[in-house]
Amino acid sequence: MASSITQESIDEVSQKTDIVRVIGEYVPLTQRGNDWWGCCPFHHEKTASFSVSVEKRFYYCFGCHAGGTVFNFIMEMEKLSFPESVEFLAKRAGVQLRYSDGGYVPEKDDQGAKLKAEYKDLYGRVATMFHYMLTETEAGRFALDYITKRGISTETLEKFKLGYSPADRTWLRGFLEKKNYSAEFLDNSGLFSRKYPATAFFSDRLMFPIFDRKGDVVAMGGRFLRGNADKSPKYLNSGDLIQYKKGSTLYAFNFAKQAIREQKKVIFCEGYMDCIAYHQCGICYAVAPLGTALTDEQIRLVKPFVDTVLLSFDSDGAGQTATKRAILLCRRQDITV
Ligand SMILES: [Zn+2]
Structure with a gap:
């Protein structure tokens, strides 16, 4: 039997995790009444119908009905399995996880x-x-x-x-x-x-x-x-x-995510070298799609944090096609290019 995280550990992580703070790093939230509200990261919207309840330790979107615990949220946003999301949040909350040989987590x-x-x-x-x-x-x-x-x-x-x-x-x-x-x-x-x-x-x-x-x-x-x-x-x-999964990964996103959040903008550039050059001169919100044209999923990765998308593709034929495609995709997701 595979080892799994004990229920006590999962509960401890849940108790020591501030759900508003965690979700707030992905979605700007404002307090209204007892709950916190923001624009849903799971569907396109301009008015906030995404709510987070501290009391219930739960998020829920009245638009697309996405909802769940902070673990579900991290699974979605970070593309993790359930145990990985527990580990992710445990590290954050400083909880030492205990594992047992029990079947809580599907093998x-x-x-x-x-x-x-x-x-x-x-x-x-x-x-x-x-x-x-x-x-x-x-x-x-x-x-x-x-x-x-x-x-x-x-x-x-x-x-x-x-x-x-x-x-x-x-x-x-x-x-x-x-x-x-x-x-x-x-x-x-x-x-x-x-x-x-x-x-x-x-x-x-x-x-x-x-x-x-x-x-x-x-x-x-x-x-x-x-x-x-x-x-x-x-x-x-x-x-x-x-x-x-290359279609849902952005090169240098690990280095760029903080700057993207802080500056509310992102540069999509052509490839590794361009991207690295931007970072070297202090423009740390640059990322690159990976050997493919920009995808909807890649845009969704940055969408919760940005007001503006900047495109920096080559001016050759392929670069222009990539630029046009990227503009279309961003417009479809209501993002300014
Ligand atoms: Zn929604």
């Missing part, structure tokens, strides 16, 4: 969460290794020279944990096998070719770890640096993985 959910955590762990480890390759090894020197020439500072490079994936495409598998990962686990990791599982998906590239909103590495993007440019795409990106 399937628990297994999924466990596997996700294991893959995040793997990606974190690989990102650290690639970062080391870039900054400390002779093999990574030319990649380091490249980004230094592009004006990226050491501080920025550390913050975004940029890396270098070795040219030897068999190296990564060997390295990870020594760490006792199972073949099946590695086969499904997205780090290797589907057809030739010994072959690394990323090789001889400048690597950009992709973080989730908590700052854990969940995926990777790699920029082509040298060799036959006709044969290799400029950017290779992780596809959807158990711990990563």
Whole structure:
């Protein structure tokens, strides 16, 4: 039987969590009577029909009837499973969780969460290794020279944990096998070719770890640096993985979310490099969609916090198409572009 969080622990987290404060970080709330009100983050609206009751420890939207506990809210907003949302809020409230071998949490959910955590762990480890390759090894020197020439500072490079994936495409598998990962686990990791599982998906590239909103590495993007440019795409990106959905993830959102909240605006930019450049010059509310056109879901991630959306795509044909599409999507969600 999988271990699960005890009911006492869940109750303790619930009691020590100020639901208005938690939800208030996502939705601006004002007090009216006993309850707090704001515009619903789950449907489009201009007048507030979303209420939070301190007494009942509950939120409810009179427009779309979304409602639940603070755990449900965090599950929705942070895209977490139930146990993950308890852990998320426990950390915030400083509650030490106790686990038992009881069936409160459905085992399937628990297994999924466990596997996700294991893959995040793997990606974190690989990102650290690639970062080391870039900054400390002779093999990574030319990649380091490249980004230094592009004006990226050491501080920025550390913050975004940029890396270098070795040219030897068999190296990564060997390295990870020594760490006792199972073949099946590695086969499904997205780090290797589907057809030739010994072959690394990323090789001889400048690597950009992709973080989730908590700052854990969940995926990777790699920029082509040298060799036959006709044969290799400029950017290779992780596809959807158990711990990563690219259509609902924004690059650098983990670094940007505070600035987005404070300044009530966001810049959507073209790619990793542009985004990093904005952050380096102190414009920390820049994020980028991941190798795809901007999606509705990505806009919904930032929507509760922003008054204004700024677009910074290239002026070439593809960039203009992306800009038009983004404007349409934002208008549909009643956001000023
Ligand atoms: Zn609603």
